Amino acid sequence: MIDFSVFQNSLPALQVVVPLLLAPVAVLVTIPFLSWLIALFGSIFCLYSSVSLFLLVSEFGKINYYMGGWLPPYGIEYIIDDASAFMIVLISLMGVFATVYAYQSFKSEINKKSQSKVYGMWLLALGGLLGLVTTGDAFNLFVFLEISSLSSVTLVALGSKNDKRALTAAFNYLLIGAVGATFYVIGVGLLYSITGTLNIADLTLKLSELTDNNSMKAGISFIIIGLMVKAAIFPLHIWLPSAYTFAPSAVAVLLTATATKAALYVLARILFTLLFNADEFTIIILQWVLLPASIVAIFFGTIRAVFEKNIRKLLAFSSLSQIGYITIGLTLGTASGVMASFIHIANHSMMKAALFMGVGAISIQLKKNIEVIDLQGLSRQMPITSSCITVVILSLLGIPLTIGFISKIYLLKAVFSHGNWPILFIIVLTSFLALGYAWKMIENIWMKEPVTTTINLKDDPKIYIPLIFLSIFNILFGIYAYPIVNAAFSASSAIFWKAV
């Protein structure tokens, strides 16, 4: 007789532990299909546990899970509140879509002998990200940061079958990521030296007693720079474009939908939950570091995307500018700004994951990195994939009835209520600039004749099924936005914990 309530009570730990434990199993099973099934089982289990945790949290409030029964501040605590529940549902949902998509992608894009091992890395990355957003311990957070980024580096490097530049992209990602993570550790060390605790909730209380402390300022600065590297915020983004371009398609889908988003979530947590008392210092970071960085990111990313020929690099630069929109929401420092950021975190991962899936469907068949000209006449060869890509591009532009529109509306509303007119202007202007790269893709898909390289392309049901689901989500949540908006509202209230 298994006691079901024990299982239910341990869900916060299980959703991290199960993928981590399944990872070696997936490596030891040498048949790729079986490994894929294990990975799929792992990701579906994560989805089940995160959805049930989300429902529990929205009904009964915050869940604190103590690892091994050790009470905080000494033990490691996992916290599921509205904000982290929002993130785990997003990450595991995207994880399921990416895993369904991954089988075909890995089958054609990576070497035969690593085909079952790759799912081990895949599960590690997923488990690491889920741990990253749920843990309540600053040092444990570092460990999860490294678990997820080391496994993502390995996944990026596997793209070397089609293009050896994947190796250098992975090496740069490793180097920059490791420096970023070490910055984070230095910051945690400085905070530990003045507070003597690593538990984030305890840290919050102890930091609130120190208002003007240089160790605290230095520590927080180190932590924020480390997280900016992981979240690819403008000057520290250099690993991102090539990593997304040369990774296998499924890896690009997973990374764009989850990895940077998890880091952005942690950044929001540090800025608004940990620093709730240090108002002056927080405002300096927001106004003088994050705000200029995100404005430059938006312009730089959009303009580079307009002139880019390689499609996945184009999408990566577009991601850069979209991350800028997310951080602009954070820089407002208001609950509505953070809410807009959360909406855009969810919506952008749905949009970009779908776009990388659609583009990947072509590069899986052509077995190379595709360029804009390879999209020519795609609508004749792959009508379903083309329609999905088009829907998602429209969503990226923020056309009404799509999720992109919902994001833009809430962001503009937050900026409007903050009264910052230049930013309002910049957001509207860059939305029009984005038309430059979006039109380039739509024109090639719908208005050109197929060329010889693209004449043999076909729609593949095994690839386009997750893509269709994501495109439907793009429209569905654009019309019926209540679930995402409501969840983002509770998430932003959880981030602004200071009222409690």
Next chain:
Amino acid sequence: MIHGILGIWNYWIVIILMMTGLFIVISRHNLVKKMVGLTIFQTSVFLFYISLGKVQGGTAPILTGYKNTLYSNPLPHVLILTAIVVGVATTALGLALILRIKNEYGTIEENEIASFNTEENSK
């Protein structure tokens, strides 16, 4: 003044190592040297944590059986044990990638790889 600086000399070593490591990561073109720089950078952080754990006059945190024994703080050591493992994993992965890069490109000099990549990009 001198006493103040010498009294915290281990932190000066931390800073010197940290800056040396970061400088090597940024300035060297050889990928193996970059990994060496990264390791030095990470090691400086280990030293920083271990310095934090030292309590003036404290002994090793093993139960002595006597009352009123002053112990050093063991927690930073435990943390650094974890960080060392992470550091080893990072180095191993980095070196494995360098091996693959050497096989594919025939060089581990960053500028040669970069010029090769730009050629590939313009093709």
